[in-house]
Amino acid sequence: MKQIYVIGIGAGDPGQLTLQAVEALGRTEVFFLLDKGEEKADLAGLRELILRRHATGPHRVVTARDPDRDRAAPSAAYAPAVDDWRRRRADVYERLIAEELPDGGHGAFLVWGDPALYDSTLGILGEVHARGTEDFAWSVVPGVSSVSSLAAKHRVGLNQVGRPVQITTGRRLADQGLPDGVDDVVVMLDARQAFGAFTGQGLHIYWGAYLGTPDEILLAGPLDDALAGRIRAVRAEARARKGWIMDTYLLRRTDEG
Numbered sequence: 397m398k399q400i401y402v403i404g405i406g407a408g409d410p411g412q413l414t415l416q417a418v419e420a421l422g423r424t425e426v427f428f429l430l431d432k433g434e435e436k437a438d439l440a441g442l443r444e445l446i447l448r449r450h451a452t453g454p455h456r457v458v459t460a461r462d463p464d465r466d467r468a469a470p471s472a473a474y475a476p477a478v479d480d481w482r483r484r485r486a487d488v489y490e491r492l493i494a495e496e497l498p499d500g501g502h503g504a505f506l507v508w509g510d511p512a513l514y515d516s517t518l519g520i521l522g523e524v525h526a527r528g529t530e531d532f533a534w535s536v537v538p539g540v541s542s543v544s545s546l547a548a549k550h551r552v553g554l555n556q557v558g559r560p561v562q563i564t565t566g567r568r569l570a571d572q573g574l575p576d577g578v579d580d581v582v583v584m585l586d587a588r589q590a591f592g593a594f595t596g597q598g599l600h601i602y603w604g605a606y607l608g609t610p611d612e613i614l615l616a617g618p619l620d621d622a623l624a625g626r627i628r629a630v631r632a633e634a635r636a637r638k639g640w641i642m643d644t645y646l647l648r649r650t651d652e653g
């Protein structure tokens with residue numbers, strides 16, 4: 397039987413790799429890398445470093461092109477376009493497992509942060525497994541997510557005592573506002589800087605970019621126009637300098653406002 401690992405590699409700091417991840421990396425004979433066509437050299441560099449240090453057994457790296465999504469599809473065609481994209485991705489993963497991994501071998505997909513958070517690898521592998529065309533066992537090695545990293549760097553918890561916390565995207569926050577009954581919202585994938593619409597509402601923001609990397613930037617404080625403007629300016633400068641940015645933030649409503 398083939399064994400597939402989905403390994404969370406942390407969100408930027410090679411020191412975030414767990415001992416469980418190190419063991420799985422050492423056992424892996426074939427690493428599957430999905431090229432999304434937009435990968436940043438820094439991120440690829442971190443993965444190479446991890447493999448150099450921890451892929452201690454005889455192994456090879458197989459790269460495949462991750463199919464592009466048709467983002468230009470009109471809204472009526474949106475759902476079919478996403479279904480088609482998922483199917484094409486599952487086809488690629490299925491082929492990799494069928495053709496590149498010998499029976500009894502260990503293969504691995506490396507996932508940024510924690511595979512359980514805003515990543516499609518688990519969904520796609522589940523789909524391939526359900527097809528039943530390839531016989532393989534698969535397991536997940538959790539990783540340190542950018543959300544854990546953000547909380548640690550700001551030395552705050554994600555929730556207040558006995559209260560819920562919600563993790564969402566910048567797009568949903570911009571479209572739907574702050575969810576009812578939730579005092580803490582973690583926002584990811586926010587190209588629009590949705591926090592700008594929530595100034596002067598008694599919120600506190602804990603913002604972090606390039607967490608865990610040498611370029612890490614942290615800003616925090618009551619979310620007023622001045623701080624929102626400062627985050628926007630710092631973000632724009634860093635993005636222009638490096639050519640890419642990944643940032644995450646926690647919006648917190650407190651009794652003090």
Ligand SMILES: C[S@@+](CC[C@H](N)C(=O)[O-])C[C@H]1O[C@@H](n2cnc3c(N)ncnc32)[C@H](O)[C@@H]1O
Nearest residue numbers: 407408509510541542584585606607642643644
């Ligand atoms: C596709 S999601 C992947 C999340 C990942 N699975 C995790 O556990 O962090 C990408 C988003 O994660 C956040 N992110 C990932 N790495 C980050 C980092 N090093 N610093 C800040 N935000 C990060 C950003 O919000 C980015 O838009």
